[in-house]
Each structure stands twice: as structure tokens, then as C-alpha cells.
Amino acid sequence: MASVLPGEEDRWRCTACGNLTRFDVVRTTRTREYVHADLSGEARVEEREVLAETIEQVTCRWCGGVNTIELVARPAAAQG
Numbered sequence: 001m002a003s004v005l006p007g008e009e010d011r012w013r014c015t016a017c018g019n020l021t022r023f024d025v026v027r028t029t030r031t032r033e034y035v036h037a038d039l040s041g042e043a044r045v046e047e048r049e050v051l052a053e054t055i056e057q058v059t060c061r062w063c064g065g066v067n068t069i070e071l072v073a074r075p076a077a078a079q080g
């Protein structure tokens, strides 16, 4: 079960079907936002800082596998 996002040197892979590219990710994100409202009351988020992030579930888009995602190394060619 993938519980972290892939870093610069690895990526997700579905062990059931081999999918490397398409996943549904459910994540909980705790953020601090700088909200800037104009005088009419219309508010916009101008800055967003992620304080904490938890990957809750990664699902394979191809086969629907839920506990089939693993982290594998990226191919060397993709690192350049």
C-alpha cells in the first residue's frame, strides 16, 4: 500500500496490472491559506502552504486495485 508520494527517484507501479501512469489518489491535506478579500467581499486564496499531507488511498485506474500499488525506482533514462 503506497502511503507516500513518489519522490524524484521512484514512482508508483501497480503490482496487479503493471500500470505506471494513472492512479486515483485520496489525500488529506492541512494547509494555511492567505485569503485576500476585496472590498466587495470577494475572497481569493493568494498563498497556500501545505502543513501536513497524508496519502490515504491510492487506487489503480486500470484494474481498480487498492492495495496493489508499490514504489519502484524510475528508469535511469527518465532521471536526466
Ligand SMILES: [Zn+2]
Pocket (backbone or CB within 6 Å): 014, 015, 016, 017, 018, 019, 060, 061, 062, 063, 064, 065, 068
Ligand atoms: Zn492495476
